[in-house]
Amino acid sequence: MIKKYTIGSPIETFAVVKKLTSEPKESFPLSLETGEKTVISFEIGENDAVYGLGEASRGINKRGWVYESWCSDETNHTEDKKALYGAHNFIVVSGKKKFGLFVDFPSKIEWDICYSKTNEVKITLFGGDADLYYIDGETERGITREFRELIGKSYIPPFWAFGYQQSCWGYAKQEDFFGVRDSHRENNLPLDCIYMDIDYMDAFKDFTVNHELFPDFESFVSDMKAHNIHLIPIIDAGVKKQTGYSVYDEGHEKGYFCKDEDGNEFECGVWPGIVGLPDFLNKDAREWFGSQYKTLTDMGIDGFWNDMNEPALFYSVKGLKKAHKKLDELRKKDIDIWSFFGMKDAVLGVQNSMEDYSSFYHSTDGGRVCHKDVHNLYGAFMTKAASDFFEKEFGSEKTLLFSRASYIGAHRGSGIWFGDNFSWWSHILLNLKMLPSVNMCGFLYCGADLGGFNNNCTEDLLLRWLALGVFTPLMRNHRALGTRAQEAYQFEHTEWFADVLAVRYRLIPYLYKTFRRCADEGDMMFRPLAFDYPDDEIAKQVEDQLMLGDECMIAPIYEQNKNGRYVYLPEDMTLVKLSGEKIEKQKLSKGLHYIEVKLSEVPLFIRNGKQIPLAAPALNTAELRRDELIFI
Secondary structure, three states: OEEEEEEOOOOOOOOOOOOOOEEOHHHOOOEEEOOOOEEEEEEOOOOOEEEEOOOOOOOOEOOOEEEEEOOOOOOOOOOOOOOOOEEOOEEEEEOOOOEEEEEEOOOOEEEEEOOOOOOEEEEEEOOOOEEEEEEEOOOHHHHHHHHHHHHOOOOOOOHHHHOEEEOOOOOOOHHHHHHHHHHHHHOOOOOOEEEEOHHHOOOOOOOOOOOOOOOOHHHHHHHHHHOOOEEEEEEEOOEEOOOOOHHHHHHHHOOOEOEEOOOOEOOEEEOOEEEEOEOOOOHHHHHHHHHHOHHHHOOOOOEEEEEOOOOOOOEEHHHHHHHHHHHHHHOOOOOOHHHHHHHHHHHHOOOOOHHHHOOEEEEEOOEEEEHHHOHHHHHHHHHHHHHHHHHHHHOOOOOEEEEOOEEOOHHHOOEEEOOOOEOOOHHHHHHHHHHHHHHHOOOOOEEOEEOOOEOOOOHHHHHHHHHHHOOOOOEEEOOOOOOOOOOHHHOOOHHHHHHHHHHHHHHHHHHHHHHHHHHHHOOOOEEOHHHHOOOOHHHHHOOOOEEEOOOEEEOOOOOOOOOEEEEEEOOOEEEEEEEOOEEEEEEEOOEEEEEEOOOOOEEEEEEOOOOOEEOOOOOOHHHOOOOOOEEO
């Protein structure tokens, strides 16, 4: 049962589709203090777990740390980070008493989950207007399904978006893309999509193409589609301030960019230099920005990834002037330790500063609103601009769309990826741990940058990461400019990559069917073992294995130089190792087992009495024979 409690006058976030009548806030079942800040607190048992918060660092069980809901341009996904790109304000408390809590509040929230006090959860909202939803239930999975009914059905991408995808910041001209396409085909490596990072644009301007590098872009797109390759360009939030650039000129003329306190356009810097930030909370501006995608869809593009939409700010014009002034003051001084730290803070502090987020405004139906009070909606509303346009223009399931920043509600129109990770073994495990948490919040189409975006990937790291990515709906290999090339054909044992990627295409019919069922039923594709085996005390402690659908369990290897790993089976299961067209099966009893897995193999575990379909390998989804399946 879901009950709603309203505090003050909340802004419309579009997170919820099922409208409920508010109960008196005095009847809220947890301790509630209201004022300039709103504080929710409650005690939990010493063995109780807390699940949720979507895209966040650390474990599946969120107990023992302080998290923040504040969409952040955060590259270093280390354990000390409190906030990443998404604000997913839903938790499920699992103990003798089970309940869910959704805090529909678009500004900063601090979640102190048994960090300050061993058995106390304290949630602080930095504002006084919010809708709170309390969900009483008997099981974690049941509570999550009720929540998913409250927030609406998850986005379903085109079928081809389940194919393997290759990306790189640095593919700058047509020949680069032809080379990626042809190298995959020559090495028997499947591929459905190639991504276009900021390199394809004219001077990093949204909805433009550099015609020197792409002289006939429409023909280029058509040629790639003839080879069953979809091109997926990036779109950034900031619009370059440049007279004669039609997108900026029109947005400026119609007043569609965010304003400062004096009513002037807020000026900040990102990739192209000074930009205007579209006011996505303004319905007219949102519709205008969404219509800009037509420039590229008219040329045959049918997929996009929205980026830098927390929004990421390299600097503001005012903030940069302030930093320059500080540096000028220090220029002729003897720099001691405190002056050095002051200089360092002056430079580093210009990026993504709270002072800047507090200095610009949105125009909403309810009047002018300071950005800091609605910060977590910005990326979600950018994505809403695109998804609303695609739905109107093409209908559902025709366009691939996913975003870096997100808020609950955006799951109805897009997927997400987990941002700028690193080529670290620990990030395979972090990837795994995020999957059930974002599924709880409605984001089913999701995945990480396989191989890691930053740093230099190794052959074994990429193979082990792909063996997890085989199961994630979004399966994309992506890296940063200046890092080691990590396309599958760049490594010594290309045949091993061909075997692993073949497994993905063999599994697509099962993954797609499971995805659609979970979207229709409000279920999770990936679940902690505790959700399926609530009475198994060992299963409750396992955080490096996940249930997949109703049929399987996955347990990837995520440590360097390991030929296998220990796996806990909460029931009798069949270990299946897949490699290319090879299938190796072994029945295992409930309990702890050590399994050996080659770098060219993908392990999974089928539950007792269950089966899954496999297709024949294919080089792209268009060639996949979905009507010719075997069952294991």
